[in-house]
Amino acid sequence: DAKTTQPTSMDCAEGRAANLPCNHSTISGNEYVYWYRQIHSQGPQYIIHGLKNNETNEMASLIITEDRKSSTLILPHATLRDTAVYYCIVRRDQAGTALIFGKGTTLSVSS
Amino acid sequence: DSGVTQTPKHLITATGQRVTLRCSPRSGDLSVYWYQQSLDQGLQFLIQYYNGEERAKGNILERFSAQQFPDLHSELNLSSLELGDSALYFCASSGSRVGNEQFFGPGTRLTVL
Numbered sequence: 001d002a003k004t005t006q007p008t009s010m011d012c013a014e015g016r017a018a019n020l021p022c023n024h025s026t027i028s029g030n031e032y033v034y035w036y037r038q039i040h041s042q043g044p045q046y047i048i049h050g051l052k053n054n055e056t057n058e059m060a061s062l063i064i065t066e067d068r069k070s071s072t073l074i075l076p077h078a079t080l081r082d083t084a085v086y087y088c089i090v091r092r093d094q095a096g097t098a099l100i101f102g103k104g105t106t107l108s109v110s111s
Numbered sequence: 112d113s114g115v116t117q118t119p120k121h122l123i124t125a126t127g128q129r130v131t132l133r134c135s136p137r138s139g140d141l142s143v144y145w146y147q148q149s150l151d152q153g154l155q156f157l158i159q160y161y162n163g164e165e166r167a168k169g170n171i172l173e174r175f176s177a178q179q180f181p182d183l184h185s186e187l188n189l190s191s192l193e194l195g196d197s198a199l200y201f202c203a204s205s206g207s208r209v210g211n212e213q214f215f216g217p218g219t220r221l222t223v224l
Contacts, residue, residue, distance in 0.1 A: 034212070043113060043201050043215030044154070087154075098144055098167055099203075099213060101154035 004088045009106040012082075018075040020105050022088030025069040031090050033064060035073045036099070039084040044101075047073065047086075078109045114138065115216035117202050123222045129190040132219045136183055136204030142166070143185040144205075144213060145177055149198035160185055192223045 005023040012018040024033065034049040048055055048062045050071075055062045061074040075082055087104040091097055114137035124130055136143050145157040147170075156169035160179035171177075174192075179185040189196060199220050203213040 038154075041199060041218070041220075043115070043203070043217055045113075045215070046212035049212070098156040098159055098169060099146075099154075100156065101146075103153060 004090055004102055006086075006088050006102065006105045008103070009108065012075075012078045012107060012109050014079060014109055014111045015077055018078040018082065018107055018109065020073040020075075020086050020088075020107065021070065022073070023070045024088070024090045027068050027090050028092075031092055033062065033068075033071045034089040034091060034099070035060070035062065036087045036089065036101075037084040038087070038104075039081075044087065044099075078107075080109050080111065083107060083109045113214040113216065115202060115204050115214050117200075117216035117219050119219060120217065121220050121222075123224065124192060125224055126192055126194060128192050128223075129188065130192065130221065132187040132189070132200050132202075132221075134185045134187070134202030134204075134216060136185070136202075137214055140204035140206050140214075141183065142205045143179055143183070144203040145171075145185070145187050146201045146203065146215075147198050148201065148218075149195075152198075154201075157187070189221070194223050197221055197223045 035047040036044040038044045050062045064071045085104040116135045118133045141162045144159045148154045157171040158177050159167040163179050177187045199218045201218045203215045205211040205213045
């Protein structure tokens, strides 16, 4: 699976959009971009995933560049409860493949 | 609530001992994964079972073993425990459909004294 690079930490004001970048320049054509987050030692939580089109769900939006070498997770209106470590993971979208976590980005949302 | 349950929540034991961690996957999920999260290593994949059979292995020590039972619950056995085995152990489950995300349990915090 392709390697990802994320900033170590980011800050965001409550109510503002949080834009979390991820670089995955070695991504292959059959690999998807997944985002998970972990709130203070709780189990990681799935957020969103995509292949090449932009995706949106009730939690977030995922913007993938046309060359697929980078992506951005957008939390449109960050709240204090969004403070967490966010992991960008690239993997082949096969049922039953394990997740390989990097160090992620620690997002701190403050009032 | 992810639908994945893990017991116990906390476990404190001594070096050299053996413990068993239990995981019940979401209803209908056939795959179970075990992950370890320690301060210095981050989240690491240990092992995966699919419908009772071992499917994939990650960075699992020989002192550790797992199994998945016919009712699909899984157990992770840790033996000859060392101080460095202190960590959070997460179980996750997923369905068999391509693209199914993994749902994580709340974890078991193991402390080895």
